[in-house]
Amino acid sequence: xxxxxxxxxxxxxxxxxxxxxxxxxxxxGALLLGLAMIxxxxxxLLWNGLGAFFPKRVEVLExxxxxxxxxxxxxxxxxxxxxxxxxxxxEPSGVRLLVRTGNFDLYNEDFKWVxxxxxxxxxxxxxxxFVERLEWGPFVGFVEKLxxxxxxxxxxxxxxxxxxNAQEEGARRRERMRGLxxxxxxxxxxxxxxxxxxxxxxxxxxGEGTQEYARQKRRYEWLMETLSARYKELEGELERLRAExxxxxxxLITVDGKRKTLRLSEVVRMYRPNELDLLARLKVYGSxxxxxxxxxxxxxxxxxxxxPAIFGTFVxxxxxxxxxxxxxxxxxxxxxxxxxQGFLVSAIRIAVNNLAGVPSIVYGVFxxxxxxxxxxxxxxxxFYSERLPNPxxxxxxxxxxxxxxxxxxVPVVIVATEExxxxxxxxxxxxSLACGASKWQTVRYIVIPRAMPGILTGLILAMARGAGEVxxxxxxxxxxMAPELPVDETFPYIHLExxxxxxAFHIFDLGxxxxxxxxxxxxxxxxxxxxxxxxxxxxxxxxxxxNKLRKKFAEGHF
Amino acid sequence: MRGQAQQVEGKGALGxxxxxxMGEKVEEFHTVYHPKPGPGGAIIKIESxxxxxxxxxxxxxxxxxxxxxxxxxxxxxSGCGKSTLLRSLNRMNDLIxxxxxxxxxxLDGEAIYGSKVDVIGLRKxxxxxxxxxxxxxxSIADNVLYPLKVDGVRDRAVLEETLERALRAAALWEExxxxxxxxxxxxxxxxxxxxxxxxxxxxxPDVLLMDEPCSALDPLATGKIEELIYxxxxxxxxxxxxxxxxxxxxxxxxxxFMYLGRLxxxxxxxxxxxxxxxxxxxxxxxxxxx
Numbered sequence: 001x002x003x004x005x006x007x008x009x010x011x012x013x014x015x016x017x018x019x020x021x022x023x024x025x026x027x028x029g030a031l032l033l034g035l036a037m038i039x040x041x042x043x044x045l046l047w048n049g050l051g052a053f054f055p056k057r058v059e060v061l062e063x064x065x066x067x068x069x070x071x072x073x074x075x076x077x078x079x080x081x082x083x084x085x086x087x088x089x090x091e092p093s094g095v096r097l098l099v100r101t102g103n104f105d106l107y108n109e110d111f112k113w114v115x116x117x118x119x120x121x122x123x124x125x126x127x128x129x130f131v132e133r134l135e136w137g138p139f140v141g142f143v144e145k146l147x148x149x150x151x152x153x154x155x156x157x158x159x160x161x162x163x164x165n166a167q168e169e170g171a172r173r174r175e176r177m178r179g180l181x182x183x184x185x186x187x188x189x190x191x192x193x194x195x196x197x198x199x200x201x202x203x204x205x206x207g208e209g210t211q212e213y214a215r216q217k218r219r220y221e222w223l224m225e226t227l228s229a230r231y232k233e234l235e236g237e238l239e240r241l242r243a244e245x246x247x248x249x250x251x252l253i254t255v256d257g258k259r260k261t262l263r264l265s266e267v268v269r270m271y272r273p274n275e276l277d278l279l280a281r282l283k284v285y286g287s288x289x290x291x292x293x294x295x296x297x298x299x300x301x302x303x304x305x306x307x308p309a310i311f312g313t314f315v316x317x318x319x320x321x322x323x324x325x326x327x328x329x330x331x332x333x334x335x336x337x338x339x340x341q342g343f344l345v346s347a348i349r350i351a352v353n354n355l356a357g358v359p360s361i362v363y364g365v366f367x368x369x370x371x372x373x374x375x376x377x378x379x380x381x382x383f384y385s386e387r388l389p390n391p392x393x394x395x396x397x398x399x400x401x402x403x404x405x406x407x408x409x410v411p412v413v414i415v416a417t418e419e420x421x422x423x424x425x426x427x428x429x430x431x432s433l434a435c436g437a438s439k440w441q442t443v444r445y446i447v448i449p450r451a452m453p454g455i456l457t458g459l460i461l462a463m464a465r466g467a468g469e470v471x472x473x474x475x476x477x478x479x480x481m482a483p484e485l486p487v488d489e490t491f492p493y494i495h496l497e498x499x500x501x502x503x504a505f506h507i508f509d510l511g512x513x514x515x516x517x518x519x520x521x522x523x524x525x526x527x528x529x530x531x532x533x534x535x536x537x538x539x540x541x542x543x544x545x546x547n548k549l550r551k552k553f554a555e556g557h558f
Numbered sequence: 559m560r561g562q563a564q565q566v567e568g569k570g571a572l573g574x575x576x577x578x579x580m581g582e583k584v585e586e587f588h589t590v591y592h593p594k595p596g597p598g599g600a601i602i603k604i605e606s607x608x609x610x611x612x613x614x615x616x617x618x619x620x621x622x623x624x625x626x627x628x629x630x631x632x633x634x635x636s637g638c639g640k641s642t643l644l645r646s647l648n649r650m651n652d653l654i655x656x657x658x659x660x661x662x663x664x665l666d667g668e669a670i671y672g673s674k675v676d677v678i679g680l681r682k683x684x685x686x687x688x689x690x691x692x693x694x695x696x697s698i699a700d701n702v703l704y705p706l707k708v709d710g711v712r713d714r715a716v717l718e719e720t721l722e723r724a725l726r727a728a729a730l731w732e733e734x735x736x737x738x739x740x741x742x743x744x745x746x747x748x749x750x751x752x753x754x755x756x757x758x759x760x761x762x763p764d765v766l767l768m769d770e771p772c773s774a775l776d777p778l779a780t781g782k783i784e785e786l787i788y789x790x791x792x793x794x795x796x797x798x799x800x801x802x803x804x805x806x807x808x809x810x811x812x813x814x815f816m817y818l819g820r821l822x823x824x825x826x827x828x829x830x831x832x833x834x835x836x837x838x839x840x841x842x843x844x845x846x847x848x
Binding site for chain 2: 340341425427428429430431432433434435436437438441445446449450
């Protein structure tokens with residue numbers, strides 16, 4: 001825009017007409033709206049997700065009717081007067097508090113609404129404990145006594161440090177017992193199952209009464225004897241540990257005088273919330289996050305960690321990417337490089353684009369019917385017939401889930417790859433062909449490497465879509481609680497037939513299927529945060545790879 | 559500019575200036591030949607070669623013999639079919655759908671059009687350099703050795719020897735010998751084009767096809783490429799398409815003037831540029847049209 005005045009005779013354009021500013025405002029506003037929604041969503045996630053595990057203070061409330069209760073104040077809510085009719089009492093302030101009282105085993109509820117007007121006294125006793133347990137959720141109350149091998153400790157003898165040490169010891173005992181169950185007993189069980197299947201297979205192949213069968217049977221009986229002995233031995237060991245463990249108990253008492261005695265090893269974590277300074281709070285916060293990320297879920301998934309779900313999501317997404325990349329790239333290569341462009345190819349292209357619009361639950365049904373029942377059933381009858389009627393591949397599992405999602409995301413990869421291939425300059429192809437390269441060599445050495453950043457973009461989109469998908473997975477292999485991880489140290493290490501846990505399904509399950517949706521809410525937000533974070537991390541890796549490749553292909557300057 | 563305008567107006571008519579009514583008398587049109595014979599005779603024979611892009615005819619009954627070991631320049635206004643003719647020699651036109659041809663081209667007496675012809679083998683005998691430098695997005699060494707890679711040559715000694723020979727032949731060795739592993743896209747435009755020439759001769763072809771190799775380069779780089787063409791003369795048969803009349807005059811032995819898909823005059827460069835036989839050639843080289 002020059003500042004010189006326009007020459008005579010030329011009409012000076014009016015400002016409003018030539019800048020087109022209303023349109024600009026509309027466009028900018030639309031963008032701003034979109035950004036605001038995204039930012040709001042992410043902030044909501046961060047606020048609720050990161051705040052979920054921060055230890056709150058425990059207040060003791062005395063109500064007008066004489067009841068005493070203690071708990072974390074979860075939130076305040078203003079209620080309309082009409083609604084308060086349900087409570088039957090008069091509520092002058094119209095404000096009620098949601099108190100997380102814990103002690104589900106004693107009260108039959110975790111949360112309690114308390115009208116603020118009925119509260120007579122509020123207090124923050126320093127010696128109140130917040131005890132996280134393996135079962136029944138948290139306990140809120142005081143420590144009455146500790147029993148160590150029959151020796152009772154009370155009052156001053158039970159100092160917080162002493163209690164912490166005893167509790168850590170209990171946690172070690174718990175780990176040992178769990179290890180014995182997991183690594184010892186279940187391993188022996190697996191061995192026995194394997195031998196039983198081998199015998200069954202021998203019966204099927206050779207027929208009963210043959211020499212081979214007899215030999216297998218002798219082997220089976222001999223091994224069974226050894227394994228049973230081993231099982232008994234381990235069981236005895238476990239029994240001994242349990243007995244030892246049960247001698248260390250802790251007795252707790254609530255603010256209204258109800259008592260509860262439990263083994264100390266059942267305590268996951270205990271702290272005095274009203275005594276903690278910021279550092280100690282952060283320590284509790286950190287240890288809760290650590291538990292959340294590395295432990296298995298407890299209590300119908302509403303407590304404990306989500307490690308199996310993180311792992312399941314990760315493994316499934318990786319396998320899906322490994323499946324979808326070659327599928328999509330090969331299809332796009334054929335469509336773009338080899339097929340004669342014409343009506344048929346256009347029709348296929350439109351069909352592929354439309355596939356992206358098919359509801360994902362339809363893919364789930366297809367995956368279950370085709371992959372699991374048809375292909376999986378055939379695999380079972382061919383290779384795993386000794387296990388029938390228990391299905392091996394004939395039901396939902398990691399492989400079928402990955403394949404279903406690969407199918408679901410393949411249009412994205414095909415479209416992106418086709419575009420990337422089309423963007424490879426024809427001068428590159430001509431240069432290669434003029435060097436005497438065959439078509440395939442040209443594609444292999446020149447076109448694919450050059451199109452790789454674009455292909456990776458497609459893969460990133462596919463990964464993000466696949467990692468967040470729930471509906472089809474519910475049908476083809478995701479479960480609420482998987483007993484084993486799909487990858488472990490027993491041969492063949494990756495168990496593609498196993499069902500697995502998935503973060504997105506976990507979120508759905510927590511939010512809508514759990515016993516107490518209020519208690520699960522923080523977990524829902526934290527799980528969502530982890531899922532979004534996981535997808536972000538996986539995308540980031542792909543983006544870094546892509547940018548490295550892009551740098552390589554950057555045009556030089558003349 | 560006028561040449562182009564005429565082309566749009568009346569396909570097949572050579573224009574008012576020459577007074578001829580080419581369109582009506584195509585049968586009576588005859589190419590004028592006076593090429594300088596090379597020491598080794600003809601390497602490429604083009605016989606009644608015509609080419610159509612779909613319904614549009616781009617080449618009309620071209621007959622021409624390219625002399626072995628000499629530099630032959632193809633000149634003519636835009637759209638006259640010189641690039642098409644060049645690309646017909648190593649069958650690069652096969653890549654375009656709906657191309658039809660008639661006639662035949664022989665390389666060393668062997669027909670290159672036919673269902674049994676080994677196109678890949680043919681292209682290996684003809685290195686090609688394009689209008690815009692098109693190095694591959696890989697290292698300098700990998701670029702030069704690409705023809706060997708597709709041939710499956712793995713012998714390190716052969717690769718190293720070829721690399722140096724090709725880069726020296728393309729006058730690039732001194733500039734890049736210390737950074738052979740560097741990405742070729744980091745080179746300047748002129749260097750990239752010389753790299754492409756090195757790549758074209760790495761496979762040890764008989765013929766070098768150059769499609770306006772200097773049109774994207776500055777005068778300095780152009781000068782270097784021209785020197786290079788002069789150096790390579792004799793070792794390779796070079797066919798160069800150019801818009802630059804001075805360039806054609808400087809580097810070539812024989813020059814073919816094409817117009818509207820026809821070969822008008824094919825002869826010794828000196829004669830074409832000073833005293834051509836056909837009046838249209840005269841008009842073109844003196845800049846009266848085109």
